[in-house]
Amino acid sequence: MNTNRPYDGRLSRRQVMRLGMAGAGVMLSWRMGLGATNLTPTAQVSGSTKGNAKSVIQIWLNGGPPHLDTFDPKPEAGRDYCGQFDKPIATNIDGIRICELLPLLAKHADKYSLIRGMTHGINAHETAAYMEQTGRQPGEGLVYPTIGAVVSLLRGYDAGYHGLIPPFVVLTQPEGRFSETGFLNSKYKPFATGGDPSQPRFAVEGIVAQGLTEERQQNRRTLLHQLDSLNHALESDGRLSNWDDGEKGAYDLILGDGGKIFDLSSEKDELRQSYGVKSAFGQSCLMARRLVERGVPYISINNGGWDTHKQNFEAMRRKLPEVDAGLSTLLTDLSDRGLLASTVIWCGGEFGRTPKIQWESPWNGGRGHWGNAFSVLVAGGGFKGGHVVGETDSRGETVKNRPVHPIDLIGSIYELMGFDLDAKLPHPQGLTARLLPGPGDNVKSAGRLKEIM
Secondary structure: OOOOOOOOOOOOHHHHHHHHHHHHHHHHHHHOOOOOOOOOOOOOOOOOOOOOOEEEEEEEEOOOOHHHHHOOHHHHHHHHHHHHOOOOOOOOOOOOOEEEEEEHOOOOOEEEEOOOOEEEOOHHHHHHEEEHHHOOOOOOOOOOOOOOOEEEEEEEHHOOOOOOOOOOEEEEEOOOOOOOOOOOOOOHHEEEOOOOOOOOOOOOOOOOOHHHHHHHHHHHHHHHHOHHHHHHHHHOOOHHHHHHHHHHHHHHHHHHHHHHOHHHHHHHHHHHHHHHOHHHHHHHHHHHHHHOOOOOOOOEEEEEEOOOOOOHHHHHHHHHHHHHHHHHHHHHHHHHHOOOHHHEEEEEOOOEEOOOOOOOOOOOOOOEEEEOOOEEEEEEEOOOOOEEEEEEEEOOOOEEOOEOHHHHHHHHHHHHHOOOOOEEEEEEEOOOOOOOHHHHOOOOOOOOOOHHO
């Protein structure tokens, strides 16, 4: 405000918007493209509609889950490798065993397949996460978008998506190791909800504010309109219509049916208990199912705490029961609602953990980073259940047969979504950037997952 002239008691439209719609504007920036900072792409990617998959739920176990303590147990390797978990349990599929702390998932192995041959050989968090989520070799010069940003491009607003919820949602905090959008326009970035869905009120950033009732929100909206002298003076000016449409959509998220998607209290108590009512991970899985029902194309559950350099087994006794309850219930819930066939689920992290346990101090039974061999669970959307792809050696140190590289997994998901695998991605400077790397791109591939597609 200019302090050299008297204040006339009125707020400018800009000031009112800042006061009343700061949070809601964040949400609408995705839909209206207001968050874009890059040049508008001159080319577009075409997408096919032949795939079965309409949505993807990525369960990202941030830090790197130990494959020997989850989906690739090796009790015969001895205590220095299997540690405390030397009694793997049979699943409902003959010949498939998983960790003893995953009894619920063991009952539903017919719904998922295990990729035990994942490999990329990278042991650094940032570069391994980039490789696993883009399929590209780090250090190429171009920073490629993650699979979530690509789905946001091909299945989002540019492709006819009309939902108020952005097409790429992260529950609840972004990974933060690199830019998810890469060279793509920033309107394809994810919306991170923040908050904790296991709390009585899920405080979603920009939508649900702790301690602020719907009545007070409505009163704020009324006050905004009363003070908006600029809009009153220019009611017939079409240049303000986009802002008005944005405000209407924003308040539908805050006060209308759009925002009710984040109200988990409408779910049956029994179902919430099955997911893990006190577990942020479990309730995030429930939230992901609700987002799939609304047609959101890509949901990422970012679950931390898997970087177990120290006291790995104590951490696993906390983490694995949460994953067991949340993921197993998600699989059955989607299946019961007829949504699993059209929803890809993939669960894993940037790499595995060292097969040989570091018993000595200060690690006290920890596991380090291990990119040579690790495991990923996939289900739904056209992936078959009840199979194992790839095999590691007797100690879980190397891939013995059927390696699966990150681009093999990502390319398989793209194929299930019906994307044109020969398409080019729009680059703001017009550089050639393909959806999948070609033979000359120095990216290892052993072929897409045809065994389970």
